[in-house]
Amino acid sequence: MDFSLSQEQRQIRDAVAEFVDEEVVPRAAEIDETDEFPAELVEQIGELGIMGAPFPEEYGGSGLDYHSYAIALEEISRGSGGLGTIVAAHVSLAGNMLYEFGNETQKEEYLTPLAEGSDIGAFALSEPGAGSDVPAMETTAEYDESAEEYVLDGGKLWISNGSVADTVTVFAKTDPDAGRKGISSFVVRPEEDEGFNVEGTEDKLGDKGCPTAELRFDDLRIPADRRLGEEGEGFVQALKTLNGGRITIAARGVGIARAALEAASEYATEREQFDQPIGEFQAIKHKIADMDTKVQSAKLLMHRAADRKIRGESYVKEAAQAKLYASEISREVANEGIQIHGGYGYVKDFPAERFYRDAKLNEIYEGTSEVLRNTIGERVLEE
Known part of the structure; x- marks a missing residue:
């Protein structure tokens, strides 16, 4: 190895x-x-x-x-x-x-x-009533055979890049009575397709700079050749795509945790109390040690999942583990970074509080920590 x-x-x-x-x-x-x-x-x-x-x-x-x-x-x-x-x-x-x-x-x-x-690009899957429960989506795509077009109606929520995207992959029900087997995916071009509307963007705790948009589709007509794959394959496509995406959310978590660790380490060497840098105190050393150990562990899980993907092996459990662990340690490390900074960690003059706000999102999008634990537990019990 x-x-x-x-x-x-x-x-x-x-x-x-x-x-x-x-x-x-x-x-x-x-x-x-x-x-x-x-x-x-x-x-x-x-x-x-x-x-x-x-x-x-x-x-x-x-x-x-x-x-x-x-x-x-x-x-x-x-x-x-x-x-x-x-x-x-x-x-x-x-x-x-x-x-x-x-x-x-x-x-x-x-x-x-x-x-x-x-x-x-943007990926439009989530809806107000369909987050983790994807088949609960209400957006529909009805086929107009005479025009060889699909007509999309509905809305999407929490769409990263949604208001700035040139290409959006959209999921909709082509057979509303077929559950997960009735979902299909399409390529939508906002500048070309009349009926694509951005309702607004969210004012979020963190993750600033990335617009998280609410989208509406009103009688939006797209050519049939913009469907990805066959009808009814959208649910499986979404799961496979999110599985690979979890590796990169793990990477985001590792990156934020590293930033928090580096800022805390620098502060601990510069900030003096009781005539010595605070990094000389055992309590701070232990915090730094735990923070670094968590970061290194998360990186290993991330690369383990990436390795299985590259090899063409199943990596559902590995990607879920990488995303789950990196998400949670990014918040934990960022939290300890604030603690090491003391009062300075709570104000925006220092980046410590931003790392915490950015880290929290990792536990929510592309599979909540609760959903990922279900996924991991199911795979372990099947082994």
């Missing part, structure tokens, strides 16, 4: 880390304060090849393995949790839907601009 990075992986890590230190970290507080979509940073990430990191070069991607992609997303999230979500939703969700389930024409037309970074 080799835990060392390849030369290419080190180069990717170093290039992205340099970009994050020079461009993202200096702007992270501003992004958090204004909550504006950082379009120029996203463009630069595209120029680095990360917006299409795991996709083949023939579709505009960089052809990187999932270890490299996770490493890059970890570094981006270290700089800004919101920017990490923007990239993860674009690549792991919207992009992967097209790559895994699109035909050649769809990949060339819609995946390529996503992978090149010229378009932004």
